[in-house]
Amino acid sequence: IYMFIAPLSLIQCPESGSTEVSWGEHGENYYFWSFDPDGSTQISQRVCDLIGLPKYQVETKSWASYFPNYQFQAIQQVQKYLGYDPSTQDFAKACGLPLIEVI
Incomplete structure (x- = not known):
């Protein structure tokens, strides 16, 4: 089945x-x-x-995440210190992280 x-x-x-x-x-x-x-x-x-086949039940949840601005600024500083431009995806690529398409 x-x-x-x-x-x-x-x-x-x-x-x-x-x-x-x-x-x-x-x-x-x-x-x-x-x-x-x-x-x-x-x-x-x-x-x-x-x-007696089971019924399929779906549950979706959504939530918003909020990070204070100082956390983003700290991440940008780390990227700059390591020689990366924070406005690009170069750091994410170098770390092997999944990339997103910015629209």
Whole structure:
């Protein structure tokens, strides 16, 4: 038995900065069970209940992190001391850290 879960999208509102969690076109049907490894045929909810398949529950949490400005300034000073430009991603690259795309 195979479980298929729809992809989750996070959409950020540019005006408010709030983030919306969306299952796209799947709405409330964001997962299903199937006997097929490719998911070509869904098992009905009635059969899932009869054979005791668990329901998939999703919980999302969000929180805002705040760091005082002096912490950012200290990090910039360390980067400058080590010969890096804090306005670039060079320090992160040198440390092997994941990079983000600044929009």
